[in-house]
Amino acid sequence: MRFAVLVFPGSNCDIDCYKAVEDTLGEPVDYVWHTATDLSAYDCILVPGGFSYGDYLRCGAISRFAPVMAEVAKAAEQGKYILGICNGFQILTEAGLLPGTLRRNMSLKFLCHDAVLRVENNETPFTSDYAKGEEIVVPIAHGEGNYYCDEETMAKLKANNQIIFTYASNPNGSLNDIAGISNEQGNVVGMMPHPxxxxxxxxxxxxxxxxxxxxxxxxxxxxxxxxxx
Incomplete structure (x- = not known):
């Protein structure tokens, strides 16, 4: 299995993602620059955290126009696995690959600490090794992690079992304590905490x-x- 770790100007968790794949799985993994126009060699694409393009305009708002994002969209349509973490989650929502948006934390402060998450859906390619309802400890590090969507979108997320993780104790004001969601097909996941x-x-x-x-x-x-x- 081949993994790609995307790198945007301002990414700072790309090395963490690379090492997680290398040390945990021992599978082939490459850094892929944001100007890349071909991701066909990869089975899973990791969109890492950081401050892509300095978070100007909105978090992820510029990155969503990077050439590689057209390839990410194509890979998602093909059913390949896409995981966006923190800024990567923000990029995926800006690109329309996941619904909703991420707003400033309710406290208006940057948060960096461990968080307890509850596994709401363990029937995805990303969560099958967890038990439904299990509580896990995963750190957060974000200033804009407050997940928001309209009522219609929230109803769809619930109906389609797209809420993957929730916070046991909500740190940022996210609607319904949401920490991570998937697309309807289940092959694209975005989450604010850093696995x-x-x-x-x-x-x-x-x-x-x-x-x-x-x-x-x-x-x-x-x-x-x-x-x-």
Whole structure:
């Protein structure tokens, strides 16, 4: 399985994502610059956290126009796995690959600490190694993590089981305590907490590791099914 870690001007969690894949899974992983126009070689695309383009206009508002994002959209349509973390989540909402938007934290302060998340949906390629309702510890580091959408969108998120993670104790004012969501197909996930920073006990938690093992397991299951056919 091949992973791509996108790199925008201002990304600062790209190395964390790269190392999480390399150390946790041992699978091939590459940094891919924002000007890239071909992602066909990759099975999973990680859109990392940071401050792409300095967060000018809105977080992710400029990055969504980078050439690579057209390829991300194409990969999503093909059913490949896309994971946007923190600023990556913001970019995916700006690009229309996930519904809703991320606003300033209710406190108007940057938050950087561990957060307890509740697994709301463990039937996705990103969460199958968790138990539904399980509580995990994953750090947050954001100033604009307050998830918002209109009532119609929220109703769809609930009806389609697209709410993947919620906060056990809401740190930022997100509607319905939302910490992470998926698209309707379940192959695109965005989340504000940083699973790539929770893959080793030295970091304070290993609870993020199972997101990466879940992705690999989903890909292997799909790959083996394709070989059988």
């Amino acid at each position: 790539e920073r929770a893959v080793d006990s030295l970091l304070g938690s290993e609870d993020g590791k199972r997101m990466f093992t879940s992705i690999l397991k989903a890909w292997r299951d799909r790959h083996d099914a394709a070989v059988v056919r």
